[in-house]
Amino acid sequence: MTKTIGILVGSLRKDSYNKIVAKQFAELLPEGFDAKFIKIDDLPFYNEDLEVEGSVPEAWTRFRKDISEVDGLYFVTPEYNRSIPAALKNALDVGSRPMGSSVWGGKPGLVVTVSPGGPGGFGANHILRQSLVFLDVPTLQQPEAYIGGIMNLVDNDGHIADGTVDFFKLITDKYIEFFNKLTK
Ligand code: FNR
Known part of the structure; x- marks a missing residue:
């Protein structure tokens, strides 16, 4: 049966480098795996007062269902002020x-961070x-994915340099190995 990898992108920006990288990772998934991009930009800030019947935001319910239905998780995110x-973070809290x-x-x-720095x-x-x-999501340890100097790795059409794609492929192969070990 096909396995689904939920992809969460930490940047909400239309022309986000992280979105470009996340799409590339989605394309590299092998046969038997699908990618599902999971929306986080419509989630109201987590507030425990809303956890009562009739008050739970619809977007929270949709998000929780989206996450519960996927088999694995890719987090592709920029760094904001060293965090x-x-x-x-709000998405992590809502799902928890x-x-x-x-x-x-x-x-x-899988954790991938992307930055011009x-x-x-x-x-x-x-x-x-x-x-x-704390959330009990085991993550791939190696290779680590710190994608720096991203503006030099992507051209104006959003095409990622071949050597970088090869690195993403290596990460993907290791992730699939890790996924299969954990889920067998
Ligand atoms: C940044 N940026 C940034 N970069 C970094 O490497 N370390 C950092 O701590 C920060 N801090 C930071 C804070 C805020 C509020 C913004 C908006 C940006 C720069 C950031 O990496 C850059 O804008 C990326 O291009 C953001 O990723 P996307 O939107 O291109 O995917």
Whole structure:
């Protein structure tokens, strides 16, 4: 049966580099795997007061269903002020509640950070991993995916340099191996 990888992109920007990278990762998935891009830009800020029947935002319910239906998770995100964007953190929080009903647990994850800067979003990468430990999302350890200097790796048509695509393919192969080990 086909496995679905849910892809969450931390940038909401139309011309986002992270979106370009995420699309490339989606295209590299092998036979037997599908990608599903999961919307996070319509999620109201998490507020526990809304967790009562009749008040739960529709977007929260849709998001929780989307995550519960996928088999694996890719997080592709920029770094904002040495952390992850608020929209992505909010999505993690929404999916983690109500207490005892988190939709994250056990789904194999991949963390990719993309930045124009040299460190490639190293801070965001590890801050995200900190939350994923608590949410029980096991993540691929190696190879790490800090994609720095992104403006030099993508041309004006959104085409990613061949050597970089080869690196993404290597990461994908390792992720699929990791996924298969964890889910067999
Ligand atoms: C940034 N940017 C940034 N980059 C980085 O490497 N480390 C950082 O801490 C930050 N901080 C930061 C904060 C805020 C609020 C913004 C808007 C941006 C720059 C960021 O990496 C750059 O804008 C990327 O192009 C964002 O990714 P997308 O939107 O192109 O996918």
